[in-house]
Ligand SMILES: [Zn+2]
C-alpha cells in the first residue's frame with residue numbers, strides 16, 4: 566500500500582469510528598484520491614480540482630469553486646478557500662523525505678511548520694517527532710520543548726487528553742498559549758498521523774474554547 570492508499574483507507578476507518586468527524590474525513594478521502602492521481606503541474610491540475618470540489622464539497626466551498634480563478638491569482642489571493650485549493654495542489658507534489666535528521670521548528674525539507682507531533686515507540690516510552698503540514702515528513706524534536714516559543718519547563722507544558730481519543734494528546738504551552746496535537750503511536754499503532762489529526766478536530770474546538778491557539782492549521786484551515 567502506498568502512502569496515499571494508507572491515508573484513504575485510514576480516513577474511511579476513522580469516519581466509521583468517529584461519526585462526528587465523518588463528513589470532514591469523507592471529504593479528505595476524496596481530496597487524497599485526487600492528490601494521489603495528480604500528474605500535471607499545479608496550474609494544469611487546478612481545473613480538475615475545482616470540478617471535484619463543485620461536485621463533492623459543501624457550500625460555500627462548492628460555490629467558490631464555481632468562480633473562475635487562475636493558479637497565479639490563487640497564490641496571491643487572501644481568500645481562505647483559495648488558500649485551501651493551493652494547499653491541496655502543492656501538497657500533491659510534496660514528497661516526504663524518509664528518515665530526516667532531528668530539526669528545529671520547521672520542516673528540514675520544505676520549511677513548512679508542523680501540523681502535529683507524533684510519538685513513536687522507542688524503548689520504554691516514545692520518541693517525539695514533528696509532522697510537516699505540507700509534505701507530512703517527520704523530524705525528531707525534544708519531548709519537553711514548546712515548538713512555539715522554546716519553553717522547556719515541564720510545569721508550563723500541560724498535556725490534555727480526552728476519552729474519545731485515547732491516542733491523541735493536546736500538548737499546550739502556558740507561556741505562549743499555543744498548542745499542537747500529538748498522535749501517540751505507542752497507544753495506537755494503526756494511526757496514520759496526518760489523518761488522525763483530522764479525525765480529532767473536536768479537540769481543536771476544545772483547545773480554542775480554552776484560549777489556546779493552534780501552532781499551525783491543517784490542510785482544511787482547522
Ligand atoms: Zn515538509
Ligand SMILES: [Zn+2]
Pocket residue numbers: 711712713714715716738739740741742743
Ligand atoms: Zn510556548
